[in-house]
Amino acid sequence: MERTIIYGPPGTGKTTRLISIMEDYIASGGQPNKIGFTSFTRRSIEEATRRVEKKFNYTKDQLSFFRTIHSLCMGLTGFKNSDVVQWSHKKEIAKILGLELTFKKQTMDGTSYGMKDGDKMFHISDYYRAKGIDLEQAWEETGADVDWDELKRFDKAYTQYKNSKMLVDFTDMLDRFLKEGYSPKLDVLFVDESQDLSTLQWEVIFKLEQSARKSYIAGDDDQGIYGWNGANVSTFIDLPGNRIVLDKSYRLNKRVFETAMGIIRMVSKRVDKIYTSRNDNGLIEEIYYLDDLPIEKGEWLLLARNGFLLKTYEDFCFENGIFYETSGGYGPSKWPEFEAILIWENYRKGIKPTEKKWELIQSYTTIPEIANTRYDNIAPWFEVLDAMTPARKDYFRRCKANGEKLLSRPRVHINTIHGVKGGEAQNVCLMLELANTTWKSMENNPDEEHRVFYVGVTRAIDNLYIKMPFTNKYYDLRVVG
Numbered sequence: 001m002e003r004t005i006i007y008g009p010p011g012t013g014k015t016t017r018l019i020s021i022m023e024d025y026i027a028s029g030g031q032p033n034k035i036g037f038t039s040f041t042r043r044s045i046e047e048a049t050r051r052v053e054k055k056f057n058y059t060k061d062q063l064s065f066f067r068t069i070h071s072l073c074m075g076l077t078g079f080k081n082s083d084v085v086q087w088s089h090k091k092e093i094a095k096i097l098g099l100e101l102t103f104k105k106q107t108m109d110g111t112s113y114g115m116k117d118g119d120k121m122f123h124i125s126d127y128y129r130a131k132g133i134d135l136e137q138a139w140e141e142t143g144a145d146v147d148w149d150e151l152k153r154f155d156k157a158y159t160q161y162k163n164s165k166m167l168v169d170f171t172d173m174l175d176r177f178l179k180e181g182y183s184p185k186l187d188v189l190f191v192d193e194s195q196d197l198s199t200l201q202w203e204v205i206f207k208l209e210q211s212a213r214k215s216y217i218a219g220d221d222d223q224g225i226y227g228w229n230g231a232n233v234s235t236f237i238d239l240p241g242n243r244i245v246l247d248k249s250y251r252l253n254k255r256v257f258e259t260a261m262g263i264i265r266m267v268s269k270r271v272d273k274i275y276t277s278r279n280d281n282g283l284i285e286e287i288y289y290l291d292d293l294p295i296e297k298g299e300w301l302l303l304a305r306n307g308f309l310l311k312t313y314e315d316f317c318f319e320n321g322i323f324y325e326t327s328g329g330y331g332p333s334k335w336p337e338f339e340a341i342l343i344w345e346n347y348r349k350g351i352k353p354t355e356k357k358w359e360l361i362q363s364y365t366t367i368p369e370i371a372n373t374r375y376d377n378i379a380p381w382f383e384v385l386d387a388m389t390p391a392r393k394d395y396f397r398r399c400k401a402n403g404e405k406l407l408s409r410p411r412v413h414i415n416t417i418h419g420v421k422g423g424e425a426q427n428v429c430l431m432l433e434l435a436n437t438t439w440k441s442m443e444n445n446p447d448e449e450h451r452v453f454y455v456g457v458t459r460a461i462d463n464l465y466i467k468m469p470f471t472n473k474y475y476d477l478r479v480v481g
Contacts, residue, residue: 001209003241006218009275010260010458011251011424014218015044018190019051021216025188032058034187036065036208038072040201043422044192065184069201070170073177076184085162085169093161094118097154111437113308120144121154129171130198130230142228143437174200178207186212194219194239198230217241221271222264225418225452227445237271247275251424253282256460263477264454267447283463290316293429293465296402300412301425303456305449305475306435313414313429321398323405324412327419331410332399337385337392338406340364344381364388417456428460431467432474439473449475 008014022035037048049066052058065072074084094101099118115123124146128138135155139148162168168176178200189212191205196219209215217239224233249257257277264270287293290313293300302313302324310326317324325331332338343357353361361370364385378384382397399406413425430453434442442449453475457464466477 001212002214003209003239004214004216005239005241005243006216007243007245007271007273008218008220009222009246009249009273010220010455011249012246012275013250014220014246015047015192017246018044018192018216018218019048022048022188022190023052023055026052026056030187032056032062033064034185035063036072036184036186036189036212037063037192038065038067038069038190038205038208039192040069040196041193042068048190065186069197069204070173073173073181073204076181077173077176079168079173079176083166083168084173085167089161089165089167090118090122093158096161097157099154111306111435113306113435117146117150120146121151122158124151125155125158126169126171127230129175130200131232132199143441171200174204178203181207183207183211187214188212189215191215191217192219195221195224195233195236196226196231197235199232199235200230202232202235220273222267222273222451223421223455225421225448225455227448234269237269245273245275247273249275249277251461252277252458253280253462254278255282255284256457256464259284259464259477260454260457263450263457266450269447282460284466285464286466286468287429288468288470290429290467295320295322295412295427298411298427299425300427300429301420301423301459302412302414302429302431303417303420303459304431304433305417305452305456306433306438307416308435309431309433310414310416312431317412317414318395321395321400321402321404322412323399323410324414325410326414327416331414332392332395333406333410335392336360337364337388338396340385340388341381341396341406344378344384348378348380361385417452420459421455424459424461426461427463427465428456429465429467430456431469432477433467433469433471434473434475436473442475453477 006014006017008017022037025035026032032052037045039045045066045068049060049063052063053060064075067075090101099121100116101118102114102116124135124138124142124144127142128135131138135152136148139146139151162172186208189208194217197205219236221233221237224231224236227233252260254277304310304313314324314326323332325333340360343353343361347353364387366387367384370384382393385393396406413420413423438449
């Protein structure tokens, strides 16, 4: 088996390169059922599937091995969705054990902020099996503040529960594939975002490689920031094979590039990659107050290391009438008040709402005769929806006054660095403050934090604003110039 490793620094297009190699293979006569394309997440899978479908007129059924690792293992072991642990099952076992559960996963900043004991125990259960370590080591590594005896009781009960119901979770599926699963004979296997794979997932990839003629493994160890979720970046760093470094970043300007390299060179173990930036200088500026951001125009990413810090950004946008969204597309556009505004404005245009939508309108107005008003003489929403909370009403009016396009996707996106990995924007504001737990873990594993802030800095296309801290617990980023 011939293995090629593709190292893709930020903005160099590693997913695009993988897909290009795959398209060349198909164009030369390669068959779609002989191609495997996998990753931990769906984003690159969906992009590869879309491009191949469009270019070669294939259907999804013909691309049977274009799947995430978990989905691939499910198909190759014969499991169905009904065999997999669902939220209802987790609720049941939590109730049996007297545990509180919010269904929050380990938060996207690697902390357990907002999680209950039940959530933490499910996370530790996945973590120790994915890493191939014992329960006690996982308990110590995650730093979860749960009772050790209660954790042992949970782990035993969870295993017994799955066995009694003949259920598996996603980690079990990977393990079952390794022991019993059929590995398809492939001409070529493509693996994207490899730096985020856990020890168990790497074992799956190695098994798939055994039945393949060639493999292309793409990733960037410098962007390996999911150690808290069991990712094993060391395996990617030490992986033998033919090596290709994508050496041109189409995203980074000179100043952002120089700052990013200053960060990543502090990582003790990494693959040294020589690549270049764009020729323009861009802008890097230190700010102490969000009011100093020129946020009135353009697309923005407002980033923080820890999730609880995002409220600072949300409050700022709310107070200043900036249309924004948070992780997962949540934000003002998902508020019922916003839906009511859209329904009413469509009503003014002659689009009669459904009964259910009309009920929503009525919940935000005290004007009983609205239903009989003529389309061409209807007042604007801010006069009609008079029962809306004054704060939210004023917010949307401020957005309108600022020229925000409320019918388009918000131009300002608020997220943790982990949550926006793979994203980019013309303008980025990066907050340096750290949660207490992150500050403590940085002392034991500084490489992880260097990688995290490297990822944060490299989201900026043109302008990078560094939000300086008012606390003594922060990532010490020194901006040159």
